[in-house]
Amino acid sequence: MGCFIPAAIAVVLSGVMATRSVAAEAAIQIIPQPRSIQPAAGSFVLTPTTAILVISPELASVGRYLADLLAPATGIKLDVRQAGGSEAPSIVLQLDQALADLGREGYALECTPEAVTIRAANPAGVFYGVQTLRQLFPIRIESRQQVEGIAWTVPCVSIKDQPRFQWRGYLLDPARHFRTKEEIMHLIDLLAMQKLNVMQLHLTDDQGWRIEIKKHPELTATGARLADCSGKKGEHWFYRQEDIRELVAYAANRQVTLVPEIEMPGHSGAATASYPALACGGTPSSALCVSQERTFEFARDVLDEVLALFPSPLVHIGADEVTPARWRACPQCKPQMDKLAQTALPAEVTPFRLPANPMAGVPFQEDVARLQGEFVRRIDQYLTSKGRRMVGWDEILEGGLRTDSRAVVMAWRGAAAVSGAAGRKLDVVVTLHPDLYLDNATRLEQTYAFEPVPSDLPAGQEARVIGVQGNMWGEATPTIQRVEEQTFPRLCAIAETGWSARNNRNFQGFTTRLASFCRRLDLLGVRQTSREPSPK
Ligand SMILES: [Zn+2]
Structure with a gap:
């Protein structure tokens, strides 16, 4: 299904198209919107003699990625060469420290009839220049089959670009309904296409434990066979450690960091189903019994293996929605x-x-917050001792963090959580309900209009807002098709919020560009939907 363009806007668009150069209008449709675009006359044409020239050896893998990207539709497997001096028109990839002011992920793209040149201070920037180049080609470049009778042209243009936020994320929830390794890889491809750079994997919850932990094998022997949110039971619903390594490498090659989320002390039903002694009274429950040393030792064992698998400097421990009844009876x-x-x-x-x-799943209770706070601070210190930073849902603020904590707060329960974290000199990723919850039926326009920096945040604290994320909770998505329909096209709006300058965003321009982007998604076989608000 193609995506939704409001009829009124479509009419306006057709009027604009009639009076301007159709080619120029159609040529440059990029999501997320780059910082500056200066079109010029003419175009570059890709032919079988075009080469990808990699001036810096560190960019060889980006060059191969680009060649692989262009091959199916064009039928041309471009030569990736390390030396310059080619007479033929070329796509040039180059590291250039003169562009350091564009940051780690910024880039400059210059297209002339003779060459497309992508320069950046870091490989990440060159990779994002490649994603922009991809969207400068005709839409059918996304076809996975060879397309005949089309000129593979790129309009002459000069683009300078850099992201607004360093964390541009997407949460996937294979705990509630398992997703295969291949499905995750496909989603990583789609994140990279939109210049998103974090996938948070919600690996554990009450319904399932999805990551192999060699020291505690019951976690998957039992915890990966529990009924999922559809009531189905599985045999192999977890990722082996080699699967995780493969996913981490695949994501890294696309500038995506996989951030593992291991829920504690709440949402731990799969852990206590596997090891009942971890629960209060030795009977499985959603909460870990946090007043016994063996629970902390268990958490440390699990984190040790998780840290060995995931190089991410940030590790998410959940810490939301503890249900306190069992603690009170323990x-x-x-x-x-x-x-x-x-x-x-x-x-x-x-x-x-x-x-x-x-929207708070569990109302604030002082005694619960204090007990959780003791546990969370120990985990925070443990992760710090391992050279990592803890990430937790905004409940971690309520139990109290040490003043020297470098934890990252993931704000979900309102702008007050964003301000509260920033005011305590903590970095914060904004993923507020309902605007950024993809499992909700939020309208595209509402998601696009969302501004992550609260209007009342003092100017000096704005830099504490390090990013934005769309959360695709999995309770109601038994299939990857449903995940895609819920994700697209609203994730495109979140990608633009995360990347594009605040003063460079407007909904009408976005929907125009989105029409092109969604046709690209169609060619990639990605299901999309339009949604009006409806009861859950
Ligand atoms: Zn207890």
């Missing part, structure tokens, strides 16, 4: 909670209580 947790509730927080710990929020 002979170890209950006295601990009572004691903490009557004790002042240590001087080095700062808590932050969010305003009451109807």
Whole structure:
């Protein structure tokens, strides 16, 4: 299914197309919108003699990626060469420290009839220049079969570009409904196409444990065979460690960082189903019993193997929505909670209580926050000792973090969580419900209009907002088709929010460009949908 363009805008568009150069209008349709585009006359034409010239050896893999990208539709496997001096028209990839002011991911793309030149200070920038070049080619470049009778032209243009935010993410939830390795790879390809650079993998929850942990094999022997959200049971619903390594490498080759999310102490039903001794009273439940040392040792064992697999400097521990009934009935947790509730927080710990929020899954309770806070701070210190940074949902603010914590807060329960984190000098990734929740039926326009930096945030704290993310929770998506339909095209809006300058975004221009982008997605076999708000 193609994506939704409001009828009124489509009419306006057709009027514009009639009065301007159709070719020029149609030629440059890029998502996310680049920072500056200066069109020029003429075009570059790809032919079988075109070469990809890799001036810097570090760019060889980007060159091969580009050659592979262009081969199916054109039927031409471009030669990737390391030396310059070619007479033939070329696509030139080059590292250039003079462009360092564009940052790690910025790039400059120059197209003339003789050559397309992509320069950047870092390979990531060249890779994003390649993604822009891809969208400068005719839409049918995305065809996975050879297309006959088309000139593979690129309009002459000069583009300078860099992202607004360093974290441009997408959460996938294979815990609630398992997704295969191949499905994840396909989604990584689609993230890269939109210049998104983080995939958060929600690997554990009440319904399933999806990552092999060699020291604790029951996690997958039992925890990967529980009923999923459709009530189905599986035999092999987990990723072996070699699968994870393969996914990490595949993503890295596309400038995507896989951020593992291992839920604790809540959403841990699959862990306690596998090892009941980890739960209060030894009976499986959603919450880990956090008042026994073996629970911390278990968490440390799991994280040790996770850190060995995922090079990401950031590791997500969940820490949301603990259901406290079992803690309150636990002979170890209950006295601990009572004691903490009557004790002042240590001087080095700062808590932050969010305003009451109807979207909060579990309302704030002081004793619960204090007990969770003790556990979260230990995990924070453990990850810090391993050279990594903890990421957690905004509940980590309520239990209190140490003033020297370098944790990243993932804000989901309102702009107050963004301001609260930034005000405590913590970096924050914005993924507020409902605007950025792809499992919700939010309208495309609402998602596009969302601004991650709260209007009341003091100017000096804006830099604490390091990114934006769309969350594709998996409870209601039993198939990859449903995942794609929920994801697209709204993820394109989030990608533009994450990349494009704030003053360079407008919905009408976006929908024009989106029409082209969605035709590219069609050719890639990606299902898309339009959604009006409807009850869940
Ligand atoms: Zn307990």
